[in-house]
Amino acid sequence: MVETEVQIPCAFDPFIDIKQDPDCCVGGKQYVHLRIQQRNGKKSLTTIQGLKKGVSYEKILKDLKKEFCCNGTIVQDKELGKVIQLQGDQRKNAFAFLTRVGVVNKDQIKIHGF
Template sequence: MTDNQFDNQNEFDEMVNFNFVIHIHLKKRSARKTQTIIVGIPDEFDLNKIIRFWKKQFNCTGGIISKDEDYGDQVTIRLTGDNRQQIAKFLVEEGIALQDNIKVHGI
């Protein structure tokens, strides 16, 4: 690699700021039904594109909720079913968050 490529990588590392935590919760709706709730994805990412991909990939329904009664003013994403591990894997693979910045919560 040339010095120029290293400089570009350092500039990229400085631009990406991982000072946030993404929480992935599982909420039980009824005896057999569950919801996966994602809180804390930064605003710089297009949540509509992300949720559209997840809905196709995980074969589920879901939506973006701007004000949730359980999580306050933070934007939350709700998906049907238990998709916690797949979502955590996606966030790391796509470079949205580091593994240390993702907290997966159980029932």
């Protein structure tokens, strides 16, 4: 009989980096999430979450409101940090604005919703 030494790998957790660093996402990239939330009837909100901490949220919000002719606010969330909320479905506009201004790259933005 031939003895072969076989090592059985221990339990591998592929999401260990994400659990240790909540700001880190798949592949070590930090993503900016653009989501839509339905309100009453046809009304909706667009949320922008995950911008870098060094970015001035107030200046970005001011420019977004001025360019898209909509209202908006900054909400402080316990788990998510600062989140920008805009009136209406502004996901495509926000994507174009954030990439044009140079706040984030195209591959760092995830658009969610219907």
